[in-house]
Amino acid sequence: MSAYHPLTEQEAIEIASTLDGFFPSGANLSSREIGDGNLNLVFHITDSVSGKSLIMKQALPYAKVVGESWPLTLDRARIESEKLLLEGELAPGLVPVVYKYDPELYLTIMEDLSDHVIMRQGLIGGTRYPKFADDISTFIARTLFFTSDLGMNQQEKKLQVKAFINPELCKITEDLIFDDPYTDSPNNSFDPAIRDAAEALWQNEQLHLEVAILRDKFLTNAQALLHGDLHTGSVFVTPESTKVIDPEFAYYGPIGFDIGAVIANLLLNFAGQEHWITDAGQRADFRQYLTDTVRDVWNLFDRKFRALWQEQGLDRLASSTPAFKDYYMQRLLQDTIGFAGCKIVRRIVGLSHVVDIDRIPDSAAKEKAQRLALAIGTSLILSNRKAQSIEEVIDIALSQANN
Numbered sequence: 001m002s003a004y005h006p007l008t009e010q011e012a013i014e015i016a017s018t019l020d021g022f023f024p025s026g027a028n029l030s031s032r033e034i035g036d037g038n039l040n041l042v043f044h045i046t047d048s049v050s051g052k053s054l055i056m057k058q059a060l061p062y063a064k065v066v067g068e069s070w071p072l073t074l075d076r077a078r079i080e081s082e083k084l085l086l087e088g089e090l091a092p093g094l095v096p097v098v099y100k101y102d103p104e105l106y107l108t109i110m111e112d113l114s115d116h117v118i119m120r121q122g123l124i125g126g127t128r129y130p131k132f133a134d135d136i137s138t139f140i141a142r143t144l145f146f147t148s149d150l151g152m153n154q155q156e157k158k159l160q161v162k163a164f165i166n167p168e169l170c171k172i173t174e175d176l177i178f179d180d181p182y183t184d185s186p187n188n189s190f191d192p193a194i195r196d197a198a199e200a201l202w203q204n205e206q207l208h209l210e211v212a213i214l215r216d217k218f219l220t221n222a223q224a225l226l227h228g229d230l231h232t233g234s235v236f237v238t239p240e241s242t243k244v245i246d247p248e249f250a251y252y253g254p255i256g257f258d259i260g261a262v263i264a265n266l267l268l269n270f271a272g273q274e275h276w277i278t279d280a281g282q283r284a285d286f287r288q289y290l291t292d293t294v295r296d297v298w299n300l301f302d303r304k305f306r307a308l309w310q311e312q313g314l315d316r317l318a319s320s321t322p323a324f325k326d327y328y329m330q331r332l333l334q335d336t337i338g339f340a341g342c343k344i345v346r347r348i349v350g351l352s353h354v355v356d357i358d359r360i361p362d363s364a365a366k367e368k369a370q371r372l373a374l375a376i377g378t379s380l381i382l383s384n385r386k387a388q389s390i391e392e393v394i395d396i397a398l399s400q401a402n403n
Ligand SMILES: Nc1ncnc2c1ncn2[C@@H]1O[C@H](COP(=O)(O)OP(=O)(O)O)[C@@H](O)[C@H]1O
Pocket: 034, 035, 036, 037, 038, 039, 040, 041, 042, 055, 057, 096, 110, 111, 112, 113, 114, 118, 233, 234, 245, 246, 248
């Protein structure tokens, strides 16, 4: 019989106390379930004697945000723990340390990052993170390059594709990001005040063409092992440190999907600043910080990925053909822009939103922020296949904000 069951706070303490050598004898453990995400239980275990602490994340057999009517594979916990371990090897210091994975309880025991803050919350508070662009570009360049056909043995890659087949979590993305927002789906959720803008998405055939092309890439382009859900709620930060969490959506997909997620969530915060910073001058300054970060993330990624390719590329023809490298990087930029647009649109009209915008208490400011986000998102989608430079993303964000 399976040992799996959702843990209580008390059971989490009992399991934590058996973790070899972690808590000293005489520890006085307490446990609190702190999960604020859409899917899983997260227990924070602390020892009041030594001050040591850890995190236990357990998958539920359904999507917590909806309830038991939406069953969801527990295998996502295996994928998350294996991906965290791999990320720890490829991008040391940029993910939490995994202490243990329990395959029967679908439970990952990991480093407590409570001395960091979730980046989305920090940005809402107007905090700047000077190391973020450098760290996240290292994370994406290294995790994506070394799992792609450019940077790993191509036979081993095929086996890794198999180990990270993640159909149920991919289906969530395929539906919530690449389908529902573009039709009158019962999964959608949006403010009645922007119904006209939602309906415009349902009727825009040019937009549907671009989203269908991007969806096709998500479905078929096994370019590298993605994080799969790299939004600012999946990044813990301090001004000096960056740690990426929550890779349960990992699978082999198009590289631009991860980079686009980062950029989309910076721009969602850009739109939300309609409310969070009331002084117009300070808001413009913070928006410039956000667009500078978008530019830095792409440019640093581009430089680091090309350097890895130059120094450690394994595919002979691809590595020795400069025009192919330029073609490949241009395609990544265009994919990044298209996926960023899709990830913005889904957070305004789809099932799952972001607090940068949803928590705006003033309804007029919220509507303005939602319309701005939709205008930026749709422009990015419509322009993705023509884009030549990351500057076009910044021009779109600034010109829509000044409209
Ligand atoms: N390693 C960690 N250290 C501290 N807090 C964490 C850690 N991992 C998760 N959390 C907390 O739990 C919340 C939900 O975690 P997350 O992995 O995003 O869950 P979900 O997969 O359900 O979205 C995070 O927003 C954060 O507050």
